[in-house]
Amino acid sequence: MAQPPKVLDVYNKWSKFSFGKRLFSWFFAQWAPYFKTIKPLVLDLEPGKCEVLIKKKKAVQNHIGTVHVIAICNGLEMAMGACAEATIPEHLRWIPKGMTLDYTAKAGSDIRCVADCRDMIWQEGDFLMPVTAYDKNDVVVVKGHIKLWVSLKPNKK
Template identity: 65%
Template structure:
């Protein structure tokens, strides 16, 4: 299957090289600089799903030395944004409208942030993207959704 999506194509080219996923993650963080605050790494990108890793380091700690939930939300938003850019049909566009999360466990390790949707969800109107953050033991530490507004691109 030939992929024509620019974001997905760049990821697929870079992932073949040593440090390719890290380079891709740096590129994303240059486009949206706030993501760089968590030093993220996109570890998997396929249509309709993206995984972003956050290392447990002092710069993302809270007062009890676990990964701060806002850092996790940043990783979840990065996973969602990259997934959306790599997956949205060419005639549509997206913008986030909100995020709803539940903190379900302490985040005492590296964190894996996952965003996913079904292909048939890409329709004009509100769309909920499932977001889940896991610790290294596969325990869910944050779960929720990001609401996107999907609309048709204007015809020129």
């Protein structure tokens, strides 16, 4: 059996401890420091799926008191990145290429950002990772996809 990717391995080890998910979330946010601006919490990570929580705090709100859509985009990108790292086959690599989202409802509570590619096959070229953000009542507030460019890893000499 193939060894799990490092991100998934770390998550699985650390999430067993009481503050493990919080520690993992902080650690993962260090890779792309802008993620720290939303103070994310990785709720779940498995091959093909990641869920990230954004707490509704003043720092992520807009002028009408809802969670700002850019904060939600940040959470969706973090969920996508963790999902991609936990899922992509060892011989491939990825980089984000674009994002297409619809804002479907006001984000008036904590937001759960989900990336889910469990039914997809990784291959070279454009890869559209489905992403969805939900409020505390499971109402979809943002839905769309993040386009990744997937390519072969270069040969190491």
